Amino acid sequence: MLFKEVHLNGIKSGKITLAFRKWQKASVKCGSLLHTSVGLIEIGKIENISENCITEQHAIEAGFTDKQQLLKSFTHNSTETIFKISVSYHSAEPRVKLREQTELSEKVFTDLKKKLERLDNYSKKQHWTNKVLSTINDNPNLHDKGIAELTGFEKEWLKLNIRKLKNLGLTISRNVGYELSPL
Incomplete structure (x- = not known):
């Protein structure tokens, strides 16, 4: 699961607590740790969500200015599921x-x-x-x-x-x- 540097810094600071991905199936597991340039990122709760249920607040918590910007970040494959993923900074890179x-x-x-x-x-x-x-x-x-x-x-x-x-x-x-x- 790749993150842009701006999102990694937001996760580390605690300003970003969500990530959204459009996948065939979830490619991360709850509780897993991802090695990133800012340290270890912990994956929390993962749930399917419909586009209609994504709120403006969700988009802000994911580091976007609004829902429209978040939706534009997806690849436009209509057969994939949207996943809402809780993320948090865990620790420095060991x-x-x-x-x-x-x-x-x-x-x-x-x-x-x-x-x-x-x-x-x-x-x-x-x-x-x-x-x-x-x-x-x-x-x-x-x-x-x-x-x-x-x-x-x-x-x-x-x-x-x-x-x-x-x-x-x-x-x-x-x-x-x-x-x-x-x-």
């Missing part, structure tokens, strides 16, 4: 603290190496982690398409797996591309 580490104990270093080995060993594209990390190191802020071209990996596969490296605190996503973290 991966930031992880990636800012510059000194590791022997045990933490060994555990990290084991996790990378596991990613390599359980992937159909064995021994990819070092290749991807080296490419990011040599080409900071290069977008995923460029990294895919340099490594020979499919772009969508690469994006998913760079996220795994990010979850270990090893990479940082930028507005354009990626870079290695201090870790």
Whole structure:
């Protein structure tokens, strides 16, 4: 579930408490946490709502000036359901603290190496982690398409797996591309 930066800042400040999405089926679950650029966003109650039941107040709570602006934000697929989703700021992004580490104990270093080995060993594209990390190191802020071209990996596969490296605190996503973290 993607949010525009202005909406993320509104959620963090508490000014935005709702989100509306038009989907075939809900793609988030109540109680789940989303990693975003402002931190973790918690998904609360999710309910179907008809367009007629959306109020001006709902639109304001979702960060829009009025109902018409909210409705214009939807893709115009008439077969999809509108979902009203409660959202709130949960906490700072835990991966930031992880990636800012510059000194590791022997045990933490060994555990990290084991996790990378596991990613390599359980992937159909064995021994990819070092290749991807080296490419990011040599080409900071290069977008995923460029990294895919340099490594020979499919772009969508690469994006998913760079996220795994990010979850270990090893990479940082930028507005354009990626870079290695201090870790």
